[in-house]
Amino acid sequence: MNKSVTILPLLMLMAGCSQPADYGQSSEFSSRENEWEAAFNAKDFDAITALYADDARLMPPNGTATVGHDGIRATFGGMIDAGLSVDLTSIETKSRGDIAYVVGTYQLLAGDEVADRGKYIETWHRSNGDWHMANDIWNSDLPAAGGGDGNTHVMILHEVEDFDRWIAAWRGKNSRHDQFRANGAAHLHTFQNADNPNLTGLVISVSDLAALNAFLASEEGASAAAADGVDLDAMTVLAETE
Numbered sequence: 001m002n003k004s005v006t007i008l009p010l011l012m013l014m015a016g017c018s019q020p021a022d023y024g025q026s027s028e029f030s031s032r033e034n035e036w037e038a039a040f041n042a043k044d045f046d047a048i049t050a051l052y053a054d055d056a057r058l059m060p061p062n063g064t065a066t067v068g069h070d071g072i073r074a075t076f077g078g079m080i081d082a083g084l085s086v087d088l089t090s091i092e093t094k095s096r097g098d099i100a101y102v103v104g105t106y107q108l109l110a111g112d113e114v115a116d117r118g119k120y121i122e123t124w125h126r127s128n129g130d131w132h133m134a135n136d137i138w139n140s141d142l143p144a145a146g147g148g149d150g151n152t153h154v155m156i157l158h159e160v161e162d163f164d165r166w167i168a169a170w171r172g173k174n175s176r177h178d179q180f181r182a183n184g185a186a187h188l189h190t191f192q193n194a195d196n197p198n199l200t201g202l203v204i205s206v207s208d209l210a211a212l213n214a215f216l217a218s219e220e221g222a223s224a225a226a227a228d229g230v231d232l233d234a235m236t237v238l239a240e241t242e
Helices: 003-018 028-041 045-049 069-081 163-168 176-181 209-217 219-227
Strands: 052-059 084-096 099-110 113-127 130-140 152-159 185-192 199-206 236-239
Touching: 028 045, 028 069, 028 084, 028 099, 045 069, 052 069, 069 084, 084 113, 099 209, 113 209, 152 209, 163 185, 163 199, 176 185, 199 209, 209 219
Parallel strands: 052 130
Antiparallel strands: 084 099, 099 113, 113 130, 152 199, 152 236, 185 199
């Protein structure tokens, strides 16, 4: 008996079994992406979190990763509260067995203005016949903020109706400092012109410029300015150049 003739087909079979199957193109997750986009734009937190596994990892830009639905609600809730909407474009969706991934691009919109744009990748797992997102990571295409502390600095000059009314909003609990800090401002200082008391200004160290721009363009930002008597038509914004 020629053993080489018997062993060769067995080795070929074992080699074939050891090669993983390629990921195949999948259209199943196009509808999932549409569900996510529709839920975000409808401000439906329950529908968003329902697409994620209980232990899903969320890895946002310029922030620490979170695990679970609380982090998902906090991250996307902040974007929604700032008045943002999203436009997703899937580039590639592939799956193999109970694992899949999606690669795409996004735009975050504040009204008709683009507050941020970038790319993302998701991994999905199937359990008991249901697909849920296990990992979600994205990052911006916009230039990183400058500055020695990793932040960029912005100066805002404006006239107000009454200085005492305006400065009161920046003092005490739940002040404008807290509101700006929740929308991309690492820290902030207020200023007043000695010759014109109602000519005021802010110097802001910005950790998330897209979030700050979105806030300033949002209904929340406009409402805060109106409450403080800020003349938006006379406002000047200066960005750091170096």
